Structure formats: structure tokens, C-alpha cells
Amino acid sequence: MKNIVISGTNMVSEEIAKSLANSLSAELCKPIYKVFPDGESYVRLPCNVKDSKAIVVQSLINPQDKSIIEAILLGDAIKESGAKDQILITPYLAYSRQDKVFLEGEPISIRGILKIFSDYYNILATIEIHKEDSLKFFNKKAINIRPYTYMAEKIGFDSKNIAVLSPDIGAIDRAKILSSYLNCEYDYFIKARDRITGEITMQTKELDVKGKDIIVVDDIISTGGTILKATQILKNQGARNIYVMVSHALLLENAEEKLFSNGVNKIYAANTLPKKSKVDYIDVGPLIAKNLSAYLD
Missing domain, CATH: 3.40.50.2020 (Rossmann fold)
Structure with a gap:
């Protein structure tokens, strides 16, 4: 057939x-x-x-x-x-x-x-x-x-002095998958909201990021607000380079500019959405083919 x-x-x-x-x-x-x-x-x-x-x-x-x-x-x-x-x-x-x-x-x-x-x-x-x-x-x-291991293989990260972070506990499984492939530490951010001002604060649960290259991994970037706050915290804590890896880079409004102007070194995304000028895209066609092969002649 x-x-x-x-x-x-x-x-x-x-x-x-x-x-x-x-x-x-x-x-x-x-x-x-x-x-x-x-x-x-x-x-x-x-x-x-x-x-x-x-x-x-x-x-x-x-x-x-x-x-x-x-x-x-x-x-x-x-x-x-x-x-x-x-x-x-x-x-x-x-x-x-x-x-x-x-x-x-x-x-x-x-x-x-x-x-x-x-x-x-x-x-x-x-x-x-x-x-x-x-x-x-x-x-x-x-x-x-799930494209994260595939994307990391195509990107070719240097696994020395690197760590993976998820923006919250809900995305921790993505960090686990990627850190297992890279054989490195992983952690997640804890979010807290001030009941009076409504301001959201974030901090890493345990990981010391000083001098490390950090990969922040998630399924989607929309307005980029969470990633922006995470980046600012990581920079204040002495992180060396900050890479963002997502499946879907919506990057609405001026999110792309905000992230790069506030310390993000690279954004990697699967090519599932219209392309932005400063994002590095990974073609997922071969990955889809691999996952479909069991259902095809």
C-alpha cells in the first residue's frame, strides 16, 4: 500500500x-x-x-x-x-x-x-x-x-556545566527528559503571588545556577512573560548563558525582542509555527516520520 x-x-x-x-x-x-x-x-x-x-x-x-x-x-x-x-x-x-x-x-x-x-x-x-x-x-x-531529545541532538549542546530548568512544576517532566539525555542536573521554578500587590515572584527550588549554562524548556512561548521573569532571575543568580527550548514559538507582540534584550542567548523551537527572524528552528519532519513508521507499510 x-x-x-x-x-x-x-x-x-x-x-x-x-x-x-x-x-x-x-x-x-x-x-x-x-x-x-x-x-x-x-x-x-x-x-x-x-x-x-x-x-x-x-x-x-x-x-x-x-x-x-x-x-x-x-x-x-x-x-x-x-x-x-x-x-x-x-x-x-x-x-x-x-x-x-x-x-x-x-x-x-x-x-x-x-x-x-x-x-x-x-x-x-x-x-x-x-x-x-x-x-x-x-x-x-x-x-x-515529544521533540526535546531530538532537538537537543540536532542542536548539539555541550553537556559540560549545563543544567535544565522548567518554568514550573507542571513542566518538570520535560526537564527530566532533556536532562536525562544530556546527563545533567534539572530543577524547576517555584512561583509565588503576593496576595496584596498581585506580583509574581519565582525562584529555583534547589539548583545553584551560578556559572552554568541553563536550558529553560517548555511546550510553548506565547507572550514570553514567564520566560522573561525566569531569565532575569537566572541572570541575577549568575547564570552564564540562557537557552530557551520550546516545541511551539508563538512569541506574540514583541516577546522575541524582550527576551533577547533581557539576557536570552538563543531560542530553539520546532518548526510548527510561522518563523520569527531570531529563532533557531529544528525541522520535525524526520521525527514525525520515525513516529509514524510503525503504522505505515
């Missing part, structure tokens, strides 16, 4: 789809795409996917709702065209941080989206969803790909 990789309709998806197809030695298919005058999306497959394993790559980037609709339409197209397996790769899975009800009356947004995807695809893979437990809402095979 042949494998066909179908690129999504944005540049991020096209780049990863091309890399994935090369890694799998698979056919690459670029759908015909247009927008009707009323704003509705149109897609058509120019390739024959009948009896194939059809792999759609669609990173759910801004505008997220449009990206989601296109992923649904592509899923319907490959199913209608007789694909034997329908596989969706969402390198960036939008709405994954809305994974529970915070205020009464809210939806669990990621649940709604994954339930829709499960109507069109029988396998879903993503790069580091915010909480892996959310993938239970996709009621078929779901794969959460």
Missing part, C-alpha cells in the same frame, strides 16, 4: 509535509485551494489516494479556525476518494490549552475539535500537545510526539 503525504494549505504545513514525504520516500500531493467570494474555503485533491495511506499535514496556525476547517475538508476529501487509512498530522494543535472548564459556561474546546477530527481520521499525531491526556478526546489512535 502506498503512502501519500498531502500538504496543508499554509507555508508551515507545506514545509513539514515536504520534509515528511522525503523522510518516508512517499509521494507528495499539494491540494488545489481557493477561497470563494463569500469567504468559504475550497480544496480538491489532484492526486489519486484510493487504497492508499493518506497523510494530511496541517499545522493549525493563525487563523486557527480557518486551519481547522481546511483540515476537516481535506479529511472528508481523502475519505470520499477512497483512502484506506486517513492520518492527520497537526504539528501545532490549536485550542489545546483550553482543556478544561475554567469558568462556568465554557466549553472544553480541544474536546470539541478532536471529536470532529475523529470523524474523518483514524490516526492523529501532534508535536507536544499541552496536556497529553487531552488526546483521549480523539477516540482513535493518537500520538503525542
Whole structure:
């Protein structure tokens, strides 16, 4: 059975789809795409996917709702065209941080989206969803790909005098994974909020960072506020170099400039989102191929 990789309709998806197809030695298919005058999306497959394993790559980037609709339409197209397996790769899975009800009356947004995807695809893979437990809402095979060891291998960190930190206890497993690969210490930041002023303070739990190169690891940078505060603390405590490693670099507003102007030496990210000028990106196409290989001929 042949494998066909179908690129999504944005540049991020096209780049990863091309890399994935090369890694799998698979056919690459670029759908015909247009927008009707009323704003509705149109897609058509120019390739024959009948009896194939059809792999759609669609990173759910801004505008997220449009990206989601296109992923649904592509899923319907490959199913209608007789694909034997329908596989969706969402390198960036939008709405994954809305994974529970915070205020009464809210939806669990990621649940709604994954339930829709499960109507069109029988396998879903993503790069580091915010909480892996959310993938239970996709009621078929779901794969959460953790890229940190792979990224560190590609970057080639000097493991001498280095340590790994997570911004909080909730991300400690990411620090453990990376520190195990680098054979170095790891720790996390403790956050505290002043009940009167509302100011948030952070400090490392135990680690002495003086003179060390520090890798701050997390799943996503959005506005960069937490990483910025962590960087300032690490600099005050005598850290030598500060590297940030994330799966998804949103870097909204002027977050990129703020981080680099306040002591961050490098930001490394997977290429799941549109690129920023000063970020070093790691192509995750080969990593996705490796994780899919067990499900492909």
C-alpha cells in the first residue's frame, strides 16, 4: 500500500509535509485551494489516494479556525476518494490549552475539535500537545510526539556545566527528559503571588545556577512573560548563558525582542509555527516520520 503525504494549505504545513514525504520516500500531493467570494474555503485533491495511506499535514496556525476547517475538508476529501487509512498530522494543535472548564459556561474546546477530527481520521499525531491526556478526546489512535531529545541532538549542546530548568512544576517532566539525555542536573521554578500587590515572584527550588549554562524548556512561548521573569532571575543568580527550548514559538507582540534584550542567548523551537527572524528552528519532519513508521507499510 502506498503512502501519500498531502500538504496543508499554509507555508508551515507545506514545509513539514515536504520534509515528511522525503523522510518516508512517499509521494507528495499539494491540494488545489481557493477561497470563494463569500469567504468559504475550497480544496480538491489532484492526486489519486484510493487504497492508499493518506497523510494530511496541517499545522493549525493563525487563523486557527480557518486551519481547522481546511483540515476537516481535506479529511472528508481523502475519505470520499477512497483512502484506506486517513492520518492527520497537526504539528501545532490549536485550542489545546483550553482543556478544561475554567469558568462556568465554557466549553472544553480541544474536546470539541478532536471529536470532529475523529470523524474523518483514524490516526492523529501532534508535536507536544499541552496536556497529553487531552488526546483521549480523539477516540482513535493518537500520538503525542515529544521533540526535546531530538532537538537537543540536532542542536548539539555541550553537556559540560549545563543544567535544565522548567518554568514550573507542571513542566518538570520535560526537564527530566532533556536532562536525562544530556546527563545533567534539572530543577524547576517555584512561583509565588503576593496576595496584596498581585506580583509574581519565582525562584529555583534547589539548583545553584551560578556559572552554568541553563536550558529553560517548555511546550510553548506565547507572550514570553514567564520566560522573561525566569531569565532575569537566572541572570541575577549568575547564570552564564540562557537557552530557551520550546516545541511551539508563538512569541506574540514583541516577546522575541524582550527576551533577547533581557539576557536570552538563543531560542530553539520546532518548526510548527510561522518563523520569527531570531529563532533557531529544528525541522520535525524526520521525527514525525520515525513516529509514524510503525503504522505505515
